[in-house]
Amino acid sequence: MNTDITSYFCADCDQNFPITITRYCCDCGQPLLLTTSQTPLIPEQIAQRAPTLWRYWEALPLADPTRIISLGEGMTPLVGDQLDSCQHWFKLDYIFPTGSYKDRGASVLLSKAYELGIDRVIEDSSGNAGAAIAAYSARANIDCIIYCPEKTSAGKLAQILSYGAKLELIPGNRNQTTQAVLSATNSIFYASHNWNPFFLSGVQTMAFEIVEQLDWSAPDAVVCPVGFGGIYLSLYLGFQKLYLQGLIKKLPRLLGVQSESCCPIFRSLANNQREITPMPVEAETLAEGIIAEQPIRSRMIKDVILKTEGAFTTVTEDEIRSGLDVLAKKGIFVEPTSAVVVSGLEHFSNRGIVQPNDLVISILTGSGLKSTETLKKIVGY
Ligand SMILES: [Zn+2]
CATH class of the missing domain: 3.40.50.1100 (Rossmann fold)
Structure with a gap:
């Protein structure tokens, strides 16, 4: 039983709060995190459990296992891809009961x-x-x-x-x-x-699965779509837990991809700004799932970029369309938001951030069946 996760805390002002129904942010206005579970994950025990995200029970913030609300989610496929630019795998994180991670x-x-x-x-x-x-x-x-x-x-x-x-x-x-x-x-x-x-605590299981699927080793980099930064931050929380526990030897570089139409994180890095400032959406984008004019956990995102030697890029609407096509020709049908990782990875390779010997995972986040109206137009039907 996990009894060591009992409170919210604010990384900005170090305050702790009991978990109550109406508190969702700190008195200082910043979003909260959970005090971290100290219970270790033990690979031999995990191997005996059902293939759902609840196999990482010790890292999850629940006290009573009879309260688990599950539809058998998790342990999504990690499938290989043929690329010259790196050793590349897709994490099919749209294979879920509701069609998204x-x-x-x-x-x-x-x-x-x-x-x-x-x-x-x-x-x-x-x-x-x-x-x-x-x-x-x-x-x-x-x-x-x-x-x-x-x-x-x-x-x-x-x-x-x-x-x-x-x-x-x-x-x-x-x-x-x-x-x-x-x-x-x-x-x-x-x-x-x-x-x-x-919610972040649940999404961190994506990192646990990747590491378990790689026989308890860390990839060199993970590429993911970024709007509010939920995946980006959750991957960090998950990898960091495994790193602190000694289960992996390094933190992967976390590489974020934004839509050119709304890319406040990319822009703040490019302009060397200390803070991530809001950016109004400049044009309609196919990547509806990553529109975030002002990511609320922006301070933590900056911190994670530093700690993981992370990087960001943006993709155009044409690149999103070509990403969809590239994936579909490999048998992978995703919504446009997910397709940003294809050109994103190309950019990171061109910039030398991803090297030919690197083991890289790209996260695919939502099923194409979510966006059939849009995709119908793109394929010219
Ligand atoms: Zn605070």
């Missing part, structure tokens, strides 16, 4: 909500996280309200409604959706995939 966070977050006796949650999302939170809320028999931008893909909205969640469509951009939801968090548990640290 967000089930990792949703399973852990809703399990915690269930353990805390919470009967209603609220979330804002560009679609995939909303679908995941709605699905696991249904599984836990917890009422769920999801706020989405009105331009969200029809398939994602239908999915959210099918799970029985209440849907609120908000005019304007992604940021306005977040502003709309915050006023409701005074009385309802905010199941946010960006603010809620239980």
